[in-house]
Amino acid sequence: MTSGTDRDFASSGKSLDIYKRASTARILDLGFWGLTLSLALGGGAVLIWIIFQTAIAGWPAMQLFGLGFLFTSSWDPVNNIYGVLPQIYGTLVTTAIALIVAIPVGIGTAVFLTEDFAPKFIRTPIAFAIELIVAIPSVVLGIWGIFVLIPTLRPFFRFLNSSLGWLPFFGGGAPRGNNLFLVGLVLALMITPVIASLTRSTFEVLPSELRQGSLALGATRWETIVRVMIPAGLSGIISSIMLAMGRAMGETMVAAMLVGNANRINASILQPGSTITGLIASQFGEAGRTQVAALMYAGVVLMILSLLVNIFAELIIRRYQNIER
Amino acid sequence: MGSIPDTTNDPSFEVPDLTSKAISGNRAIFGKVLTVISGICVALLIVPLLLLLINIFDKGLSRMTPELFTELPPPPGLTEGGIGHAIIGSIMTLAIGAAVSFPFGVLAAIYLAEFGRGTRIAYLVKFSANVLTGVPAILCGLFAYSVVVIPLGYFSAFSGGIALGVLMLPIVIRSTEESLLLVPLEMRQAAIGIGATRFQTIMKITLPAALPAIVTGLVLALARAAGEAAPLLFTAFNNSFWSTDPRGPIATLPVLIYFFSIIPYKAQQELAWAAALVLIVIVLISSLLGRMFIRSKRI
Numbered sequence: 274m275t276s277g278t279d280r281d282f283a284s285s286g287k288s289l290d291i292y293k294r295a296s297t298a299r300i301l302d303l304g305f306w307g308l309t310l311s312l313a314l315g316g317g318a319v320l321i322w323i324i325f326q327t328a329i330a331g332w333p334a335m336q337l338f339g340l341g342f343l344f345t346s347s348w349d350p351v352n353n354i355y356g357v358l359p360q361i362y363g364t365l366v367t368t369a370i371a372l373i374v375a376i377p378v379g380i381g382t383a384v385f386l387t388e389d390f391a392p393k394f395i396r397t398p399i400a401f402a403i404e405l406i407v408a409i410p411s412v413v414l415g416i417w418g419i420f421v422l423i424p425t426l427r428p429f430f431r432f433l434n435s436s437l438g439w440l441p442f443f444g445g446g447a448p449r450g451n452n453l454f455l456v457g458l459v460l461a462l463m464i465t466p467v468i469a470s471l472t473r474s475t476f477e478v479l480p481s482e483l484r485q486g487s488l489a490l491g492a493t494r495w496e497t498i499v500r501v502m503i504p505a506g507l508s509g510i511i512s513s514i515m516l517a518m519g520r521a522m523g524e525t526m527v528a529a530m531l532v533g534n535a536n537r538i539n540a541s542i543l544q545p546g547s548t549i550t551g552l553i554a555s556q557f558g559e560a561g562r563t564q565v566a567a568l569m570y571a572g573v574v575l576m577i578l579s580l581l582v583n584i585f586a587e588l589i590i591r592r593y594q595n596i597e598r
Numbered sequence: 599m600g601s602i603p604d605t606t607n608d609p610s611f612e613v614p615d616l617t618s619k620a621i622s623g624n625r626a627i628f629g630k631v632l633t634v635i636s637g638i639c640v641a642l643l644i645v646p647l648l649l650l651l652i653n654i655f656d657k658g659l660s661r662m663t664p665e666l667f668t669e670l671p672p673p674p675g676l677t678e679g680g681i682g683h684a685i686i687g688s689i690m691t692l693a694i695g696a697a698v699s700f701p702f703g704v705l706a707a708i709y710l711a712e713f714g715r716g717t718r719i720a721y722l723v724k725f726s727a728n729v730l731t732g733v734p735a736i737l738c739g740l741f742a743y744s745v746v747v748i749p750l751g752y753f754s755a756f757s758g759g760i761a762l763g764v765l766m767l768p769i770v771i772r773s774t775e776e777s778l779l780l781v782p783l784e785m786r787q788a789a790i791g792i793g794a795t796r797f798q799t800i801m802k803i804t805l806p807a808a809l810p811a812i813v814t815g816l817v818l819a820l821a822r823a824a825g826e827a828a829p830l831l832f833t834a835f836n837n838s839f840w841s842t843d844p845r846g847p848i849a850t851l852p853v854l855i856y857f858f859s860i861i862p863y864k865a866q867q868e869l870a871w872a873a874a875l876v877l878i879v880i881v882l883i884s885s886l887l888g889r890m891f892i893r894s895k896r897i
Contacts, residue, residue, distance in 0.1 A: 298795040305797045309709035310719070316706040316771050317723035319764060320730045323741045330744040381639025390633055399640060401889065406647050408881045410825025412852045413654065413874045416859040420867070421653050462646055469643070495629040516732060523734025525828035526856060550736050550828070557743075557832040572740045576733070583732035587725060 327576060331569030342570055348536050348552070350560070355567035357574060359538050363453060363546035364578070367528065368521040370457025370542065371464055376514060378461070379468025384498055386469070387476040403466040411463065415530035418459050423450035423531075430454070430543050445541035451533030454542040459527050464517035471516065475509030476502055508589050515586030519579050525550035549575045651878070658875025661868050670839065671858070677865045681873050683840050687755065687848035688824060691834050694759020694844065695766055695823055700816060702763075703770030710771070711778035712800055724775075727768040738764045739829030747833060755841075755848040758834025765829060766819040773815025777808040814891045821884035825877050827852030851877055 328335075334342070338355060345356020382403070386396055430448040437443040483505055487497040503510070533545025534555050553568050553575075560568060669680035706723065714720035742761035747753060781804050789799040805812075827850075835847040836857060851873045858870035 298797070302796045305800070306709075306713055309705045309713060312702055313706040313709035313714065313719065313723045316703065316767060317719075317726040319767060320726045320733070323730075323733065323737060323764070326741050326744045327737065330740070330748070378639045378642050381636040382643055385636040385640050390636065399644060401885075402644055402647055404889070405882070405885060406643070408821065408825075408885050409650070410827070410852055410874075410877050410881065412825065412827040412855045413877055414650070416855055416870055416874055417650050417653060419859055420657075420871075421649070462643070465643055493625055493629050495632045496625065499632075519732045519734075523732075523736065525734065525736040526852075529828075530856065530860065550734060553736055553740070554828060554831055558835075569740060569744070572737055576737055579732060579734055579737075580729065583729045586732070587728050 324576060324580075327569055327572050331566055331571075331573045334563065334566035334570040335573075337563070338567070338570070342567075343574065346536070346538060348556070350564050353563045355564070355570075357549060357552065357571050359536050360547050360549045360552045360571065361574070362538050363528075363532065363548040364522055364550070364575075366453050366542060366546065367456045367460055367532070367548060368518060370454060371460035371521040372514065372518060374458065374461035375465040375468055375517060379465045379513075379517070380472055380503070380510065382465065382469040383472035383476060384502075386473050388494060388498065400470075403469055406462065406466045407470075411524055411526040412530075414459055414463065415526045418455065418527065418531045422455065422459070426455065426458075434543055441540040442542045445539060445544050448541075448543035449533060449545050451531055451545045452543050453532065453539070453546045456528055456532045456546075456548070457542070459531060460521045460524055463524060463527070464520050467517040467520060468510075468513045471513030472506065472510050475506040475513070479505050508592070512586045512589040515582050515589065519582040519586065522582065523550060523575065523579050525554050529554040549578075654871065654875050654878055657868070657871040658873075661872035662875070666869075666872055671854075671869055672865050674861075674863045674866070679865065679869065681849075681851065681854060681869055681876075683837065684849040684851045684854040684873065685876075686840070686842060687834065687837065687850045688852075690755050690842065690844065690848060691758040691762055691830065691850055692820055692824060694756060695762030696816075696820060698760060698763030699766040699770050699819070703767050704774050704812065707771050707774035707778060708800060708805075710775045712796070712804065723771075727771045730768040731772070734828075735765055735826050736828040736831075738762075739831060739833055742829065742833045750845075752845070753833065753835035753847040755834050755844045755846065758830045758848065758850065759844075761829035761833045762823040762826065765826060766823050769819040769822060770816060773818065774808075774812050777811030777815060778804060780811060781807045810891065814888050817884050818888050821881055824880055825852055827856050831856070 334355065338345070342356050343361065344358055345354070346358040347354050347356055349355070385391070386400055386403075391399075427448075427450055430450075430452070433443045434445075434448045438445075479502060483501055484497055487501040488494070492500065528548040528551035532548055532551050534547050534551055535545035536547055539546060549571050553571055556564065557568055663680075665678065666680040666682075667685060668682045669678070670683055671681060672679035710720045710723060714723075738761045741764060742757050746757035746760050750757070785803055785807060786799055789803045790796075794802070830850050830853050834850055834853065836853050837847045837849045841848050855870045855873045855877070858866040858873075861867075
């Protein structure tokens with residue numbers, strides 16, 4: 274941009290017109306500053322725009338159904354009566370199953386990767402493999418679930434049903450291949466790496482004096498981990514769990530392909546169910562006007578749930594980082 | 599070192615046993631059990647991943663022929679065919695998404711890293727970008743549906759690109775900002791010191807220095823968006839035929855996997871596995887590249 278100015282100066286042989294150059298440079302600087310500032314503000318505003326647009330598109334349904342939408346369990350396009358109670362239930366149950374599996378496994382993996390239980394040439398590929406799981410497209414996990422996991426796990430589901438069927442959440446009729454438990458397990462596979470890698474980085478930024486002090490006092494390595502490292506890193510671990518929870522609630526393709534999309538509330542997790550994301554994905558294609566508004570309303574519900582979780586996680590991270598410094 | 603008293607011949611001094619045998623039985627067992635448990639945790643994560651990769655290569659490799667990339671899927675009941683139209687569709691939607699999010703995100707990140715460091719605006723933008731990363735991908739689709747599809751009145755590759763662009767934007771902003779922050783402050787000071795303006799400093803010094811890292815971030819953002827089906831279901835929708843029209847519905851790889859895996863035709867299911875293999879290979883290569891880059895930067 275400025276080479277032109279330089280060439281003018283060289284060829285014209287006039288004295289260095291520093292004021293002229295300074296003023297164009299200043300305009301360029303100011304313009305560039307203004308451009309980047311406005312785009313930064315725009316980037317920040319996208320979140321608000323998304324919330325706003327979804328809310329507007331769902332507004333007719335909000336007026337029509339009100340808060341009763343959250344407590345109605347029918348999805349009836351013929352009579353235009355909609356409610357998402359089974360979907361909220363399914364979202365919460367699958368997320369809970371995923372977290373119950375993912376939290377211990379994720380923390381265990383993080384500990385394994387931080388402490389030197391294994392030589393580095395074993396830990397490095399494991400760390401890479403964990404990053405790989407995060408990157409796998411969820412639709413690939415979905416097709417794997419349909420054609421490999423369901424046939425593989427069917428005997429396990431039958432066994433649970435026959436031996437522990439007296440428990441309400443394993444009971445019900447013969448277990449189905451598509452069920453809430455299956456979705457929870459696949460979601461767990463997706464979110465465990467999130468918990469593992471964030472917990473690991475939490476452990477790595479903890480001051481090394483903590484560990485040294487504990488070891489010096491005679492604690493074993495595991496006593497140090499359980500009594501010092503995990504309590505000290507708790508806020509980091511909690512925020513990683515919150516982020517993982519947000520992922521599990523918002524994951525669409527796994528739910529749409531594996532949950533069975535049954536619009537009812539089953540006490541048994543071995544029966545098909547439905548999630549908010551699965552409902553939106555499976556119904557949108559053939560939805561009429563009111564139904565689209567109802568699906569947008571469901572999107573708003575999902576948005577509020579995931580925003581609460583994400584903002585909470587973000588605030589914990591910020592607070593935690595401030596303490597660290 | 600002579601200040602340490604010689605205790606070897608002093609009977610009143612007992613050398614404490616600091617070997618691991620000194621740790622009482624219960625504590626040692628506790629440690630061993632937990633070590634085994636953490637090893638099992640790793641196995642619980644790695645074994646399914648290995649199985650998944652084996653299954654996908656096993657089921658997808660048989661269809662890895664040139665026809666896979668050049669032909670349309672066969673009508674129901676027939677075999678042969680390919681997924682060429684979905685590959686073109688994926689490239690188109692990704693290109694539109696990149697055209698929207700790359701300049702936008704990189705310029706916004708320049709503000710965050712170069713002008714607005716430590717300001718309240720930068721904090722709010724970063725906060726919003728972080729929260730946006732956690733917003734479910736399907737909501738980016740609902741957004742693009744209500745902003746583009748409803749006003750225009752039809753599903754289109756363009757609206758799919760917008761949905762993917764919204765998805766990529768926070769990743770682009772964050773990775774670019776981090777790349778710029780890696781450039782040492784001294785380089786900027788040196789440029790300013792020899793009379794460069796802020797604009798010159800950024801364009802000729804900071805951006806070129808951070809460029810490899812920025813490009814890595816952009817590639818990872820593209821790889822992430824390439825696998826997303828949810829935002830495309832009701833924006834790009836689907837198409838069974840060749841199309842390069844950005845104003846019409848278009849097939850994409852993830853959406854094709856979704857639709858072909860839930861219909862009971864063998865050829866279509868095989869094509870879905872082949873498409874899954876293509877996606878996995880893209881993801882593998884891009885994360886390998888990203889990782890190699892990060893490692894070379896550390897040295």
